[in-house]
Amino acid sequence: MTLLQVQNLVVEFPHRRGLLRALDDVSFEIAPGEILGVVGESGAGKSLTGASIIGLLEPPGRIASGEIRLDGQRIDQLDHETMRHIRGRKIGAIFQDPLTSLNPLYTIGRQLIETIRTHLPVGESEARKRAIGLLQDTGIPAAEQRIDHFPHQFSGGMRQRVVIALALAAEPKLIVADEPTTALDVSIQAQIIQLLKRICKERGAAVMLITHDMGVIAESCDRVAVMYAGRVAEIGPVHEVIHQPAHPYTAGLMASIPDMEMDRERLNQIDGTMPRLNAIPTGCAYNPRCPRAFDRCRVERPDLLHAGATRAACWLHDPRDAHLDTRAKGMAA
Ligand SMILES: Nc1ncnc2c1ncn2[C@@H]1O[C@H](COP(=O)(O)OP(=O)(O)OP(=O)(O)O)[C@@H](O)[C@H]1O
Ligand code: SF4
Ligand SMILES: [Mg+2]
Numbered sequence: 001m002t003l004l005q006v007q008n009l010v011v012e013f014p015h016r017r018g019l020l021r022a023l024d025d026v027s028f029e030i031a032p033g034e035i036l037g038v039v040g041e042s043g044a045g046k047s048l049t050g051a052s053i054i055g056l057l058e059p060p061g062r063i064a065s066g067e068i069r070l071d072g073q074r075i076d077q078l079d080h081e082t083m084r085h086i087r088g089r090k091i092g093a094i095f096q097d098p099l100t101s102l103n104p105l106y107t108i109g110r111q112l113i114e115t116i117r118t119h120l121p122v123g124e125s126e127a128r129k130r131a132i133g134l135l136q137d138t139g140i141p142a143a144e145q146r147i148d149h150f151p152h153q154f155s156g157g158m159r160q161r162v163v164i165a166l167a168l169a170a171e172p173k174l175i176v177a178d179e180p181t182t183a184l185d186v187s188i189q190a191q192i193i194q195l196l197k198r199i200c201k202e203r204g205a206a207v208m209l210i211t212h213d214m215g216v217i218a219e220s221c222d223r224v225a226v227m228y229a230g231r232v233a234e235i236g237p238v239h240e241v242i243h244q245p246a247h248p249y250t251a252g253l254m255a256s257i258p259d260m261e262m263d264r265e266r267l268n269q270i271d272g273t274m275p276r277l278n279a280i281p282t283g284c285a286y287n288p289r290c291p292r293a294f295d296r297c298r299v300e301r302p303d304l305l306h307a308g309a310t311r312a313a314c315w316l317h318d319p320r321d322a323h324l325d326t327r328a329k330g331m332a333a
Contacts, residue, residue, distance in 0.1 A: 008025050023230045033200075102159065179212070214242070223235065
């Protein structure tokens with residue numbers, strides 16, 4: 001069963017000379033109640049993928065082709081107003097900076113109650129009761145009093161809890177969270193992620209969790225998609241992607257984390273850099289950095305191929321190239 005289906009998504013930006021393709025044929029699915037982590041270096045296309053799904057892609061960026069379906073319904077071609085409604089009711093959004101999601105002029109109670117009443121058939125007092133319940137669930141102490149406070153009266157961590165409550169207020173089936181803890185103090189990041197995980201699992205909401213942090217992925221996700229240069233390089237169950245990466249880029253990412261439990265540094269320790277959008281090499285975009293590259297990689301671009309328990313966009317997993325040792329599993333970076 002599928003809740004969210006992203007199929008062959010292409011996002012382009014107009015550029016001095018033609019078009020820049022920022023997302024190139026991105027496909028993945030999220031099942032109900034599942035947490036999908038999305039990881040990859042800065043500029044890989046993680047946020048653009050999230051923004052496309054929630055209908056907040058900023059012009060002149062646009063979806064050039066592909067489809068996004070939620071519960072079977074296409075949501076990539078809806079008008080602004082319809083999409084705004086879906087965004088509250090069916091998809092909740094959590095961004096890096098909690099202040100972008102909260103209106104500084106209104107109490108958090110007013111914002112929660114308004115969201116609940118816009119989307120659910122409940123009266124004012126019932127909505128207030130639910131709002132207090134949400135704040136309690138997200139660990140806001142003295143929720144009955146705090147509900148009447150303004151956003152600036154909360155600390156960063158508490159504000160992000162409020163944002164999570166707000167994202168869940170209309171009981172959406174999907175939460176898109178883009179680096180939800182990056183702006184927070186390191187000491188409370190793990191708490192917020194655990195909260196997000198617990199509350200979404202309890203409510204059966206699926207989550208697309210965008211992060212740089214492999215530790216977060218390892219602790220909280222069911223599956224993970226690794227993005228590189230606007231494409232999905234590998235996708236599969238989190239344990240397999242981490243411990244038996246099938247794509248050389250994933251292997252490099254994992255090798256760059258000396259100790260998953262301790263190291264929460266950004267993932268940028270593979271030699272070289274990700275290509276800019278106007279200089280993506282032909283063939284496999286990773287080929288200039290790839291220790292396993294061979295002739296075909298410089299000419300033909302691989303789509304996702306079955307690779308054990310995961311799928312990887314890498315020719316090493318094409319049965320036609322079996323003689324090249326299709327088992328890239330466990331390879332050194
Ligand atoms: N308005 C824009 N015009 C042109 N290019 C853009 C625009 N917005 C994003 N891009 C490009 O699209 C690519 C993907 O950007 P995106 O923000 O999705 O990356 P990301 O994976 O979220 O990175 P980060 O980890 O830094 O948040 C980048 O190369 C970026 O430069
Ligand atoms: S397709 Fe070739 S260059 Fe790309 S990751 Fe696989 S081996 Fe490396
Ligand atoms: Mg981003």
